[in-house]
Amino acid sequence: MKRAGFLAILLLTLPVLAEQPAPALRPDQAPVIDVRSAEEYREGHVRDAVHIPYEQIADRITATVPNRDTRIVLYCRSGRRAEIAEKALRRLGYSHVENKGGLEDMRRAGYVTE
Structure with a gap:
């Protein structure tokens, strides 16, 4: 009986733990x-992301x-504008630039969105 009670509490707690925001x-x-x-950007973005439109990067x-x-x-949104921005940054000498694709790709990679 004790084991069943522990499992029930654990199962009730897991969804709460999963909802905790990433640091x-x-x-x-x-x-x-x-x-x-x-x-x-206003409609939703990665938490703590800096907004710089690709044409202004x-x-x-x-x-x-x-x-x-x-x-x-x-x-x-899809990775295309990030690709344009990446090329612009590389021309400026930035050597460690990563195009992670779209906002949905970021969510799947574990980034928290707002």
Whole structure:
């Protein structure tokens, strides 16, 4: 009987544990940059993501990521705008840029969205 009670409590607790938000990015973690439109960003984005539309990335990146050796994670809706932004950043000398695809890809990879 004790075992059944423990299992029941465990089963009731698991959904609550799964809903806990992931911790905020640590300073040593890669900045995540959302390169979609402002409207898309407002509709939902990765928690703590910096919003820089892809067409503005070359002009605004140094304010957010001044060190060109920093790992940067990019995403958009499908990965296409992130690809354009990635190419622009590489032309500027950023060497550790990752296109993670779209917002849904980020969710599947475990990023928390808001």
